[in-house]
Amino acid sequence: MEDVKELYADSVQFSYTPAQQLLTGAYLKCRVGDVVGLLGRNGCGKSTLMKIIFGALKAQHSYIMINGKRTGRPFLTKKIGYLPQHSFVPTYEKVSNLIHLMVGEQQATDSLLNDIRIRDLKDKKVYQLSAGELRYLEICLLIAQPTDFLLLDEPFSGLEPLYTEYIAELIVSFKDKKGFVISDHQYNNVLDIATHLVLLQNGGCRTLKDKKELEFFYIPEGTF
């Protein structure tokens, strides 16, 4: 039997203050080939859940398994990557240096440096890039890692439509090799590429059968 590559997070409980529990047993599952759209209102805990699943934030309780193995700090397994809401690369660094630094394999480095949207940027410093160029570069750097799962926290926020499209294309073209969990308030972009939809609400995750169901919980009636 072939091993299915799966990210599994269950019973995630977290609170910033003792008075208010933010996550009360959240559950999320993602397999390679899936694009899970994680939706929810502002402050409902989407970013917190992603940070916990990545291992950057410690939950009061969590049960996280990657490819069948339980892990306490998932990022140490190198099977999972995380794109935070804000840029995570040093701004004073040159794009080509950053690619050499983060992408070890020569073939992958060359392929990234010759990417149609990156080759014109390689001599620029990170702070000279536009928001869309920077986001695209960061996602390329994460995709080039030998991870099985990527958590993308608001990959489309504040981007021009062209780069939104490029990033969506990038995610779709790599979904056979990786599992993606994407959270974004621009839900239309997420809906376009998501294979599964999860709504984070009242501290827990609700799996949605189709986007029509979103109208009951998240978006105005009559949207679809």
Place this chain on the structure above:
Amino acid sequence: MRDPLYVYFIKNTFWINLALSALFAVLGTAQSDDFGAAFLTAFSLLFPTLGYAITLLALHSFHRKTKYMYHNMGISLFRLYLAGFLFNLLFAAALNIIITLIWRM
């Protein structure tokens, strides 16, 4: 594959730490009769400890978001900072030995 990031971190902290530790060592030993030996001793103590701690504090505050770059490469901040500490310890020890040998010649 992870090694370049450790080297990158050490290179980033090295010059700031060197400048801070040298400054603190000069300030602390300026009145000493045997300035050279006192400076070397103070510098060797400061470089892996106070100088490094202040450098880390500054980097941690100004480059808070870059921690995800290291995490995405499977490196925890504990391992990163420990690697920096060990390198500084080795550097201070090597510097001490080299300068002592030169003085003895």
